[in-house]
Amino acid sequence: MSNNVTAIVDYGVGNLFSLRSSLEFLGCDVIVTDKKEELINAKRIILPGVGAFEDAVKKLRQTGLDETVTVCAKNGKPLLGICLGMQMLFDNSLEYGNHKGLGLIPGSVVPLKGKIDADLKVPHIGWNKLAYKKDEDLFKYIDSEAYVYYVHSYYADTDDSYIIANSDYSIKVTGAVKNANVYGTQFHPEKSGKHGLLMLKAFCEKE
Amino acid sequence: MVTKRIIPCLDVRNGRVVKGTNFENVKDVADPVEMARIYNDSGADELVFYDITATFDGRKLFTDILKDVASQVFIPLTVGGGINTVEDFDRVLKCGADKVSVNSGAIKNPKLIGEAAKLYGDQCVVLSMDVKRVEGSFRVFSRGGRDDTGIDAIEWAKFGEANGAGELVINSIDTDGVRGGFDMEMLSAIADVTSIPIIASGGAGNMEHFYDLFKTLPRIDAGLAAGIFHNGSVKISDLKKFLSAKNIEMRI
Numbered sequence: 001m002s003n004n005v006t007a008i009v010d011y012g013v014g015n016l017f018s019l020r021s022s023l024e025f026l027g028c029d030v031i032v033t034d035k036k037e038e039l040i041n042a043k044r045i046i047l048p049g050v051g052a053f054e055d056a057v058k059k060l061r062q063t064g065l066d067e068t069v070t071v072c073a074k075n076g077k078p079l080l081g082i083c084l085g086m087q088m089l090f091d092n093s094l095e096y097g098n099h100k101g102l103g104l105i106p107g108s109v110v111p112l113k114g115k116i117d118a119d120l121k122v123p124h125i126g127w128n129k130l131a132y133k134k135d136e137d138l139f140k141y142i143d144s145e146a147y148v149y150y151v152h153s154y155y156a157d158t159d160d161s162y163i164i165a166n167s168d169y170s171i172k173v174t175g176a177v178k179n180a181n182v183y184g185t186q187f188h189p190e191k192s193g194k195h196g197l198l199m200l201k202a203f204c205e206k207e
Numbered sequence: 208m209v210t211k212r213i214i215p216c217l218d219v220r221n222g223r224v225v226k227g228t229n230f231e232n233v234k235d236v237a238d239p240v241e242m243a244r245i246y247n248d249s250g251a252d253e254l255v256f257y258d259i260t261a262t263f264d265g266r267k268l269f270t271d272i273l274k275d276v277a278s279q280v281f282i283p284l285t286v287g288g289g290i291n292t293v294e295d296f297d298r299v300l301k302c303g304a305d306k307v308s309v310n311s312g313a314i315k316n317p318k319l320i321g322e323a324a325k326l327y328g329d330q331c332v333v334l335s336m337d338v339k340r341v342e343g344s345f346r347v348f349s350r351g352g353r354d355d356t357g358i359d360a361i362e363w364a365k366f367g368e369a370n371g372a373g374e375l376v377i378n379s380i381d382t383d384g385v386r387g388g389f390d391m392e393m394l395s396a397i398a399d400v401t402s403i404p405i406i407a408s409g410g411a412g413n414m415e416h417f418y419d420l421f422k423t424l425p426r427i428d429a430g431l432a433a434g435i436f437h438n439g440s441v442k443i444s445d446l447k448k449f450l451s452a453k454n455i456e457m458r459i
Contacts, residue, residue: 126209147458
């Protein structure tokens, strides 16, 4: 099969208009789907997400797509989680309780509050500079300073070996992560202008 | 750290961008999709679209334009104008908006702020206020600055924050279109009693005005303007370089 499809997982959370548009803008072959077969047949998968962790992970499990995404990722299919989609890749989240994630990257999702300087606002919203590992594939098209757009109140607390980018918000906030073929960005590449598009372009070339 | 933001505002009527002075004598400037692309290329951090049409046809045209913009421009988009219900939120969010700005709709039904925040998150709800000095106090005006609501602007800002607004747009009717600088007194009064991000609007005439804003009032997160950007008298790329050189953190 010679498809080059990037599948966006549609599990009823959030608005996928911009994400889909950004991939179409890049000329990628993109589908938005809630069908297991289409995820299995796709070349790569994007797991989006906005809102609260518990609600999102519950919806993903109700559709049964959590298992499909996990199996695909374990079989080596490139996977990119965005924002809450990234947070769900971890073992668990402490957002309103303690909720289990997909466990594809070791680590926990924890509140910014209490960790960052008290006079800083939560959510962390806006454009922040990204310090990124220059040799990472995801950033191969970026050759200058990059600013990315964040909207979040929790962040991934994980081993440095999984972190490929971060931003300064009095602490180093996890910006992007990688565990073999599994990637995640806390920021929204589809809202981060030119640099965000270049990251999506790099992801959509992964096999 | 999070940068200060420069935001051009596009008032759209019947599919075209317009900009008035003191809200009157609205003048056609250009095509919204083309302008959005130009602003994106010049480094705008966000775009605000206000739908100032009142008709059903105009509204449909507006959402078509919004979709067009959102398929080509990948920075945060805020949409306002004619937002009276959560269904209105839904309508524009589906067309690619990231944040929705409520103004008169929240004055008519203050519960709208909380209802929308619950459904879409605080970060999605922007409370936009047109404010004017009346008898020594700051008063909220509705219907595009035409009607004095009698509501005290300081109290309204506090109410908005307490009920889930994620951001405030403070538009000073007193300085709007005058190009003599932002309304520092008004902005400061509201910044003192709130902690959510504030977007300053009304009065920017040149690059120095933005510097004064961020330097004097570090609590302000963004500067919004229309006419000076639309007519090219201030170029966003130049403005951001100018501010960055003066140590105001910008996304360059």
